[in-house]
Amino acid sequence: MSNNSSYNELVLKFANVNGSGSASANTFCAKALFRMGIPVSAKNIFPSNIQGLPTWYEIKISESEQLARRDGIDVMVAMNAQTYEQDINEVLENGTFIYDSSLLRDFKRDDINIIGIPIAKLCADAYTDSRQRQLFKNIVYLGSLSLLIGIDFDVIKQLLSDQFGSKPKLYDQNIKALEIGRQYVKENIKYPLEKQVRKSNKNTNKIMINGNEAAGLGAVYAGATVASWYPITPSTSLVESFEKHAMKLRKNEDGTFNAAIMQAEDELSAVGMAIGANWNGARAFTATSGPGISLMSEFIGLAYFAEIPLVLFNIQRGGPSTGMPTRTQQSDVLSCAYASHGDTKQVLLFPADPNECFYFAIESFDYAERLQTPVIVLSDLDIGMNDWVVDKLEWDPNYKHDRGKVLNSKELENAKDFGRYKDVDGDGIPYRTIPATHPELGAYFTRGTSHNEYGGYTENGVIHAKTLDRLEKKFDTGKSLLPQPEIIINSPKTKIGIINFGSTTKAINETLNHLSSKGIGINHMRIRAFPFSKKIDNFINEHEVIFIVEQNRDAQMKKLLVNEIDSISSKLLSILNYDGMPLTAQFLIDKISEHLEEDIDINQLIAPPIKIV
Amino acid sequence: MSNNSSYNELVLKFANVNGSGSASANTFCAKALFRMGIPVSAKNIFPSNIQGLPTWYEIKISESEQLARRDGIDVMVAMNAQTYEQDINEVLENGTFIYDSSLLRDFKRDDINIIGIPIAKLCADAYTDSRQRQLFKNIVYLGSLSLLIGIDFDVIKQLLSDQFGSKPKLYDQNIKALEIGRQYVKENIKYPLEKQVRKSNKNTNKIMINGNEAAGLGAVYAGATVASWYPITPSTSLVESFEKHAMKLRKNEDGTFNAAIMQAEDELSAVGMAIGANWNGARAFTATSGPGISLMSEFIGLAYFAEIPLVLFNIQRGGPSTGMPTRTQQSDVLSCAYASHGDTKQVLLFPADPNECFYFAIESFDYAERLQTPVIVLSDLDIGMNDWVVDKLEWDPNYKHDRGKVLNSKELENAKDFGRYKDVDGDGIPYRTIPATHPELGAYFTRGTSHNEYGGYTENGVIHAKTLDRLEKKFDTGKSLLPQPEIIINSPKTKIGIINFGSTTKAINETLNHLSSKGIGINHMRIRAFPFSKKIDNFINEHEVIFIVEQNRDAQMKKLLVNEIDSISSKLLSILNYDGMPLTAQFLIDKISEHLEEDIDINQLIAPPIKIV
């Protein structure tokens, strides 16, 4: 063992061919490290393809919990000859490059440690079936690696026995493959490497989970009963998680299920079903990404305007258009916030990790029913499909699901005059009824056309504008109801702040730590929901320079902030008319005069025109 | 004739039942006034229904060319008993209320002049066929009105003979009906009214036309050959105009047409067809409104990302959702500017009246082909479906359609290395080829997935980000190419400005005149296109208070301005990453450090953190 040994701080990367069984093996490795109590973070970088293309898996191992991605690889397990060249370039000086030396290669880098293991040969010797020869290559390199970086073999064994518990033969065969890899290292290679791992205790009360698994489970805990969806990467596994858990936890004695999962014919249909089910009093959701959001936007506008609860998970991927379906981005912020034509605004939630996906999945239904409007949970591929180490999921037995303002039969009888769209409480949120509640009371007509307080059709512009105003008031009500931002004041005196949301949080924490160590204090706010809480206005007003970190080109969250926080653009005064009638000059004159008369500052800016007409 | 007579300044309104033939009659009246040389502006306020519901038609008559709508009616022709009550309330003091006194009524308003004409009875006496009795009521009240306010009968006759030229019998019958109305007035009523009209000379070189008619004709002049669409109010008549003119002006000797009009099965298909046709080198467009825009958004994103020219007319109507299909709004600004998921931005044009609809329809194809991107012309119901008096349409015989960067066979042979998405000229605009141009050169693969400079599939985040950057550069190129704002400096010294776009311009002009007359000078800028010209930045920077006038609730144009003009929200600094990979801390640290080091102002804001880690 060299004196330069360092522990639990390295980036490990696997380069494979997809469809070769490597994904399971690599996940297995991350899990073993997790069980050793070491903080890890794993990223699967896979192609939009089923078999034969390059795929990578990165594990950041960091005792000091700096768990954002990092360029520059310490140990590269290069199992795909097609990408050797690019893979070896990523290895840091003094790093290690492990490859399948069944075919020897000269890599022309002498600043790194190149290890050849003849994996294909080892497997050809050990197995006769061609598919086993293929598949076990993954386990063999895992075996080798376990010795090279020091993964506890007992942990591995336990993990294998957990996984193959009921299938001892599979267990044995996997152990055998591991041993092949270990044996080769023992006999041929100096081990362990300088960068290695050792047991730690950082993962007490932690779990390893991806966001889609957590969100699907959250929807089960939320009491959702209808999931309608159309397959699309990277959202598919969210519905699969819901299905798996619901089918297991909600099975009745007669073989029926207290849930319905419906694969729709497309995204329009998927969201239409979710709207229909919510309208009819079930908790229903859909999940999609990218193109699906665009296709759903007409229906999202209907739900907004007819005030139907709706939960929609958008697991964002690389856009625009079909874009990069297997890469992560945060580029649907604007298209979701303003989804649909006309004056529409949607409630957004921004989970930062799988743990928050679970809670937001639950709360999203509460918000959707309380506010009677679509709630879009903006996760992304990084959160949704990668395994993260997070706090374990908690459940408060006293938690009560908030079904919002729904009138039951008795309440309907006591109500003086039920009007579906009346603002009875002054918070902009009307009362609704579920079909079949009462034989004579509470029926109303739901429509996407303009309507009066009773749901009746109207083309009266004044009533239309009043409805739009109430919807805006309702939206404002959301500001205090929804998750508040997380604010960390690193320096009470600094005038510099940084804002982020979603999956970039780990990188922010790491960055702020780094800057702190250089004596630079920057205050941090993580946005968790739109409409924006007043605290967000305050944070922005209290700082003079604010960085906004986003994973998109168009600075979409910044746009949303300047859009919604008037103090930022205070010199622009809006004059708005939206009753559907062509504008009159009198309306304008009145509005402008009001401003001129009431605001002394503005008054002082007046100068006479060149010619007086 | 009273001494209080006033001329050519009044608002005339017709209240009718739709499907009763009133729309033609009322348009006829406006046309007659127009032919008398009087400035008029007509607004049709109709229900989303075919027969039996209330409908109104307003004509503002203003010699002084104050042609925005005005509340308060001078002469109301109330032909719908269902709405008498609301109609009479709109009449100004000393105004006139004309109704069908076949059924006498006491209206309890003695501050106005109430005139009863037994129109139904007159028609019952004059006609035997029940449908003629119905239809000619409209002509009878027109006849009465012509005497009451003084519409030149010769003008009316000429108009009738132009309209029914080839059908002398129809002409005679209409004249007869007019005379019935006139006769009754002559015999029973004191005429003319105080508010009347007389010949003027304001309409030389003017025409009366609606925006959809003009835009459809513009598309013919633009050389568009494919129109694919799905019926939706208020955009339908645009395609009908294109069809009418193309079928007439583009008929070949063999009976075929140099145009194809395709009614698609829905909006997704309509825009898909337009994209396919443009991809294949035809000039093609679609027209829609409200819900159609939402449905088209996936395809709009494809055209943006694959860089396919596309012209889309959005004749805006009242939203959200199905909303008020027969009312006007400007509430699709944001949903069009950011149509589709991912980082997308669309070129918008904002015509202010039918005249500009004609020119923008032509230019939109030039811009779409030059920039290889969708161009959305944002008209609205007010412009699109109402008849406006505007300058006549002009055509410059030297005008050459700009087909953009399309390589022909010879150019392909001379080109060293054709790459569909290469930025050869540094303006962000690549060269394209039309299928079948050359047997061996120029073929490329068009896709919505991420692609390299040759159109090849890629999942390389760096290449993806480079493409997005080039698209942004191309968008910037649009800033100087597109129509510049119209700026009117009413007062060089004032620090107050007003911004508008589209159909509100008449109201702005009227307002500014009014304020001018009170000594208040406000400078005016009319925005005509997005991306915003630098002149727009300048105007905003040069004023301290700016009113922004919009026909929507959400201040959508203001949002677009603060979004795109960084000076407005200069304290927010974006840090953006969009290569599809999870964010690294190093990336952040580098970006922040750059700012801290380079910008002295920011540097001064630094304070140390509470605890240094």
Add this chain to the structure above:
Amino acid sequence: MTFIKKPIFRHPSLPKNDLGLTYRDYEGLVSTLCAGCGHDSITASIVQSCYDLSLPAHKIAKLSGIGCSSKTTNYFLNQSHGFNTVHGRMPSVATGANLANRDLIYIGVSGDGDTASIGLGQYCHAIRRQLNVTYIVENNGTYGLTKGQFSATNDKKSKNKKGADNPFGAIDLALMAIELGAGFVARSFSGDKEQLVPLIKKAIAYNGFSLIDVISPCVTFNNHPHSTKSYDYIREHNTAMGELDFVPEKENIQAKYSEGESVDVTLHDGNSINLQKLDGNYDPRDQDKAVSILRKYRGEGKVVTGLLYINEDANEMHETLKTSTTPLNAIPMNDLCPGIDELDKLNKSYT
């Protein structure tokens, strides 16, 4: 025809059904459709059917898309929840609603534009799932609400209001439904209440997807050169004025004919259609027969009406999905939420 509220006065001597309700109790708001529109006749037949069946209106949900036809859900069953969704997408909303509560009766009303054009995909897939809905297409071969464009069910030979030929062939929604596995497929005529009411009643009783494709003439579809003099006048007048803005009031077209008989019905536009009623011996359980009879009469330019096909064994959607017999919207949150112990187990599985 008017937007004035219908008087609520109920005559005490009106007949009552088993629930003690009168016909009036099943009505909706006053129609705003054109006088003479076939859709209004269908509305009346729906009211009659629900009254006859003594259905509790609040247990019915009525859903529609967008169009004149789709507006009608507002004109019947005031005591039912109604949902005017978006154009062409009613089937998905109805599917979701039904998933949430399998115990309600679902009536879906759509137009030929709504179903055969923009909504064709959703229509086909709702059928494939055997959604338990009574799906009524008010088929007028045109886009009424947007003023008379051709729809995809319009026969190739016919002309539109401007005299233009319909360029493309008609989609036969009934044939399509049979092919896709709909359990109950019928065709009728808006003016034939005697046939329509029993069909609606059977369709409501049927457990699965039931289509009734109802030919429903549109008054604005008014352009045939062979109509009366005065009519020609109106047409010419409209043309000269450049706009179709006079819609003469018409009577609903009625048709009475017996099983096995055929009848020529003249539409508002002067065109006529030949309706052929299935005879009493026709066995609607034979799918092959249904397909061939539809194809045969279509070939002869005839429209065959009646119950074309019924599959008495089809599994409706919930049976296939094995959803709980209790409606999903009625299961208490406590039964749906697995609680803390399960979460502990799950947490373990994530380590």
Add this chain to the structure above:
Amino acid sequence: MTFIKKPIFRHPSLPKNDLGLTYRDYEGLVSTLCAGCGHDSITASIVQSCYDLSLPAHKIAKLSGIGCSSKTTNYFLNQSHGFNTVHGRMPSVATGANLANRDLIYIGVSGDGDTASIGLGQYCHAIRRQLNVTYIVENNGTYGLTKGQFSATNDKKSKNKKGADNPFGAIDLALMAIELGAGFVARSFSGDKEQLVPLIKKAIAYNGFSLIDVISPCVTFNNHPHSTKSYDYIREHNTAMGELDFVPEKENIQAKYSEGESVDVTLHDGNSINLQKLDGNYDPRDQDKAVSILRKYRGEGKVVTGLLYINEDANEMHETLKTSTTPLNAIPMNDLCPGIDELDKLNKSYT
């Protein structure tokens, strides 16, 4: 299977077609589909057909939606413009392209998810318009690219990769096409080049909508309990690991059988299908016969292959629309723009 560029070396002795081109000249990029995917066989048949017909590749436009199948347009005809549009909406883009230039040959490639689910409406309406396209559905009964969900063409009885039953009935795209008036409707099998190549050639030559529904097995569809021991191992392993991420390399399935014969073909998943080839006496011009033979064999659980229906008199879209014989994209702007005199006349009409 690999993303390495295909070597451009061409053997000088390769046979040449009438244009002097070799088979290689009709190829595209190297496929990235799974080894053994049926889609790759279809690609080869398309290449063969175009080579045999001596088509100038640049006069062909190839369009597709999204899916493994839709990717294949990149794997043939490198000299043709290709367009991978959006999921399910290729028919509309192809319609627009065809409107712009009626002189090109259009090959549309789609999957069963792309066509029978999200794209069903566009598919039906493109047929109705008799769009002149060779429309090839690479039908594997599953969503390959999104990892094995059921598609709407999947037979009710079959199971998916997780062993779950397919709940809903299959949509028969060929039957649907015939009903909607497609002029040319065929069905084939990816592994039967001898049948497929002539069908593709005929379809390309046909002037109107030609559908070839090609059964095309998917390797990942691998879950049948009756397969070999070693396979079972992989399957169990995948299940235990919780993810299907091992795709064993397979051979393309081939099938050779003659007219009138039937053959059982075992798929990668161990399931088998029975293919029944139409015999030489079958007259594909009889629509009724085509419908009934499809219905009959389906009833027997068999898949009938061959040219099922052809209408030699159908009007393709441009004939119906009366578009100019010169492609619209080739008419000079000067001929399209009416100019100043017409505008003056029009201005007058607006006064």
